[in-house]
Amino acid sequence: MVRGIALEGSVRILSSRITNTLLEIRRRQDASPTAIAALGRLVCAAVMMGWDMKVSSGRLTLQVVCDGPLGGMIADADTQGGVRGYVRNPHVDLPPNEKGKIDVERAVGGGELVVIKDYGLREPYLTRVPLVSGGIALDIANYYKSSEQIPSAVALGVLVDPKRLIASAGGVIIQLMPGVSEEFVSHLERGFSKLGSVSRKLEDGMTPEEIVEELLGKDASPTWLGHQKVEFRCTCSYEKAESAILTLGKDEIKRMIEEGKGEVECKFCNAKYVFSLEDLKKMLEEVEKDEGV
Numbered sequence: 001m002v003r004g005i006a007l008e009g010s011v012r013i014l015s016s017r018i019t020n021t022l023l024e025i026r027r028r029q030d031a032s033p034t035a036i037a038a039l040g041r042l043v044c045a046a047v048m049m050g051w052d053m054k055v056s057s058g059r060l061t062l063q064v065v066c067d068g069p070l071g072g073m074i075a076d077a078d079t080q081g082g083v084r085g086y087v088r089n090p091h092v093d094l095p096p097n098e099k100g101k102i103d104v105e106r107a108v109g110g111g112e113l114v115v116i117k118d119y120g121l122r123e124p125y126l127t128r129v130p131l132v133s134g135g136i137a138l139d140i141a142n143y144y145k146s147s148e149q150i151p152s153a154v155a156l157g158v159l160v161d162p163k164r165l166i167a168s169a170g171g172v173i174i175q176l177m178p179g180v181s182e183e184f185v186s187h188l189e190r191g192f193s194k195l196g197s198v199s200r201k202l203e204d205g206m207t208p209e210e211i212v213e214e215l216l217g218k219d220a221s222p223t224w225l226g227h228q229k230v231e232f233r234c235t236c237s238y239e240k241a242e243s244a245i246l247t248l249g250k251d252e253i254k255r256m257i258e259e260g261k262g263e264v265e266c267k268f269c270n271a272k273y274v275f276s277l278e279d280l281k282k283m284l285e286e287v288e289k290d291e292g293v
């Protein structure tokens with residue numbers, strides 16, 4: 001992904017191609033074309049927004065709480081291009097909409113977008129905004145406008161080819177700072193409607209930079225300020241699985257002891273953490289000690 005500015009900094013730009021990362025996420029989630037099209041848009045926004053926090057460690061989480069058949073999804077990114085994603089009902093697949101496109105809006109339905117920015121200092125910043133379209137891009141733009149007061153244009157795309165694999169995926173976020181002229185805003189709106197689909201442009205071989213250059217036109221050529229590799233990265237660990245079991249409480253641990261083993265599966269990467277009878281007995285002791293039993 002790339003980051004840049006135009007018109008003396010009054011236009012901020014993020015642009016990305018995440019095709020290989022999304023292939024990895026699709027494989028781990030065993031996601032249908034509809035599910036990966038929806039989750040992919042969310043992942044694409046999250047990885048750019050995480051990098052845009054401009055700190056060396058921190059996390060950006062986008063959670064979609066929704067009543068559509070996908071049942072909800074999460075994209076969780078660090079600030080260095082690492083991202084992971086989860087969709088609750090990955091096998092849901094819907095027929096295309098009347099334009100022949102994957103019907104992400106219907107698969108998501110109504111609900112809210114929760115944006116969590118964690119700078120690792122104090123409590124994370126949590127913002128909830130209602131979903132305005134379910135198609136994700138407009139929902140992210142609405143978040144920027146209503147919560148950060150930054151008018152933004154967002155395009156996110158996942159192109160699924162006939163072999164049901166991801167052909168390309170990526171997105172563009174353009175933010176307008178105070179001082180941008182009305183003319184530029186309508187110029188940008190025209191650019192976006194002319195652009196068509198970002199994923200199609202990427203599939204045609206255009207780079208994230210070239211897509212933005214085409215979008216802005218020659219009167220607002222961008223200055224590129226940084227590049228960042230994007231990759232699938234999960235943060236699960238044996239220690240985190242252990243504390244997950246501890247938070248379940250003693251009754252649940254006793255049940256696991258009866259079964260002879262405890263298992264925690266990471267819903268993002270499918271890694272399995274298995275705890276022996278021995279481990280579980282130690283954990284039960286720990287919990288009972290904490291509870292003063």
Ligand SMILES: [Zn+2]
Pocket residue numbers: 234235236266267268269270271
């Ligand atoms: Zn994991």
